[in-house]
Amino acid sequence: MSGEGFMNGSDRAAGRSIARRFPGSLQLKNLRGYGLAILCVAAALGAALLLRHSNFRDIAVSLFLFAVATTSWNAGRGPAVLAVLLSQICFDYFFLPPIYSLNIDKSDIPSFVIFASFASLVSWFSAKRRRVERDLLGARDELKTVNQELARRSAALEASNKELEAFAYSISHDLRAPLRHMAGFAELLRKSGEASLNEKSRRYLAMILEAANRMGALIDDLLAFSRLSRAEAHYAPVDLEQVVQEAMTEIRQDLNERRIAWKIDSLPQWYGDRSMLRLAMVNLISNAVKFTRTRPDAEIEIGCRERQGDRVVLFVRDNGVGFDMKYAHKLFGVFQRLHPQEAFEGTGIGLATVQRIIHRHGGQVWAESKIEGGATFYFSLSKMGSN
Amino acid sequence: MENLGRILLVEDDPKDVELTLTALDEYNLANEVVVASDGEQALDYLYCRGKFAERGPENPAVLLLDLKLPKVDGLEILKQLKADGKLRMIPVVVLTSSREERDMLTSYQLGVNAYVVKPVDFHEFVNAVRELGVFWAVINEPPPGSASKH
Structure with missing residues (x-):
């Protein structure tokens, strides 16, 4: 009975999206709905007449209700109203005495009203159900699209990660080899030509060697940096004070005879990747040590500025040479340096490393400074891994 | 030097070969070095095949192995070697440019005896190669x- 006009979910969704684009096909769809109404009522009428012919009684009302329900279920409100009207006319004409006339006896009016109300109720239910279904289907389609997009992106991300890894590997292996050859053969040249080389040539050779070694250091630093973002972080409870102590132990080995007044406040227990946080601390503290080198009385302070719920802000302060705040935005870039190589050595990867570590801990890093007035580096940490 | 073991150097880059031989030569370790310039040659040597079919049956005292090699790469050689009952005893030292943890891990998992990253600095390189040569040979x-x- 409901054969025509019934479509499965995706057909319907497709039909809707076509209807949205082409108003003409919307009308066609409506026409099909009304057609369905007529067909259903006609089928109900046929069945009712047939049953009456076989001496079954009082079946017509149920059959017409069935027709109305089928129509409103499959074709919506307009066709449902048509089905109700047609049903009433057919019922009146074929089944209510006087038969084969559209005259209505006064006593039949309540049954018409009840029929109409019941039919409206059915239509209302099915209209509601249609709306819910449409919303659900829409949500499902949307979810499907989002899922596909997500899958596509994660595949792309994976591919680009693989590519990055291959790239880093290739730098590690292929770039270092020619560098080693440069340094090696320059050294051999210096050795074999020691007697015949003049002062100038020897100086050139020294510069080639220095450049090769510096490039080696740059490659190593860049690789360590890229490894840092690929490495998996292991978040766990950490004692920040202990992290600072460990960092200090690492740095003290290179301090020689430096006189530095250390001031280390008490620091809270926190959450994070211990070795990464230590690396960040080593970088910040060794920077402070480096840039206070020209001070006869270097002072370095490490402390906690604020602690609020899930956020803590630590700082490393020194009284070193500082920097011009107008270059502050360049501080954390890879290979960015604000001091000449002759004054303060370094590859310019330290603060970039710090920033990456702090970002991975859901925090921020920033600095305040004055030229010749010392510098303070702040970083915030959220509680990574506390859940 | 007495009792000097034979070194099989598996290295595809002629410049690296020359630098390594120079470093070994400073301590008179170079004349017992056999050079294989790709993985296939290295395996040929180890299994006495191809142009090494006529060589004596002794194993080298140590294998200095680069990882990135044409044809058969270093890790593959290492894998075959350590799976072979006769060859698995040969000490293998990976001598590579790669500082990648993955390579190091795989090498050790395959049973390498030492893993050395070639330093860029020539003095360090010479020192590393010399110490390797002196120790293993x-x-x-x-x-x-x-x-x-003898």
């Missing part, structure tokens, strides 16, 4: 069946 007692100069 002179100080270390190689497993039975290794070639040595």
Whole structure:
């Protein structure tokens, strides 16, 4: 009975999206709905007449209700109203005495009203159900699209990660080899030509060697940096004070005879990747040590500025040479340096490393400074891994 | 030097070969070095095949192995070697440019005896190669069946 006009979910969704684009096909769809109404009522009428012919009684009302329900279920409100009207006319004409006339006896009016109300109720239910279904289907389609997009992106991300890894590997292996050859053969040249080389040539050779070694250091630093973002972080409870102590132990080995007044406040227990946080601390503290080198009385302070719920802000302060705040935005870039190589050595990867570590801990890093007035580096940490 | 073990150097880059031989030569370790310039040659040598079919049956005292090699790469050689009952005793030192943790991990998992990253600085490189040569070809007692100069 409901054969025509019934479509499965995706057909319907497709039909809707076509209807949205082409108003003409919307009308066609409506026409099909009304057609369905007529067909259903006609089928109900046929069945009712047939049953009456076989001496079954009082079946017509149920059959017409069935027709109305089928129509409103499959074709919506307009066709449902048509089905109700047609049903009433057919019922009146074929089944209510006087038969084969559209005259209505006064006593039949309540049954018409009840029929109409019941039919409206059915239509209302099915209209509601249609709306819910449409919303659900829409949500499902949307979810499907989002899922596909997500899958596509994660595949792309994976591919680009693989590519990055291959790239880093290739730098590690292929770039270092020619560098080693440069340094090696320059050294051999210096050795074999020691007697015949003049002062100038020897100086050139020294510069080639220095450049090769510096490039080696740059490659190593860049690789360590890229490894840092690929490495998996292991978040766990950490004692920040202990992290600072460990960092200090690492740095003290290179301090020689430096006189530095250390001031280390008490620091809270926190959450994070211990070795990464230590690396960040080593970088910040060794920077402070480096840039206070020209001070006869270097002072370095490490402390906690604020602690609020899930956020803590630590700082490393020194009284070193500082920097011009107008270059502050360049501080954390890879290979960015604000001091000449002759004054303060370094590859310019330290603060970039710090920033990456702090970002991975859901925090921020920033600095305040004055030229010749010392510098303070702040970083915030959220509680990574506390859940 | 007495009792000098034979070194099989597996290295595809002629410049690296020259630098390594120079470093070994400073300590007179270079004349017992056999060079294989790709993985296939290295395997040919180890299995006495191809142009090494006529060589004596002794194993080298140590294998200095680069990882990135044409045809058969270093890790593959290492895998085959350590799976072979006769060859698995040969000490293998990976001598590579790669500082990648993955390579190091795989090498050790495959049973490498040492892993050395070639330093960029020439002095460090010479020191590293010399110490390797002295240790494996002179100080270390190689497993039975290794070639040595008496």
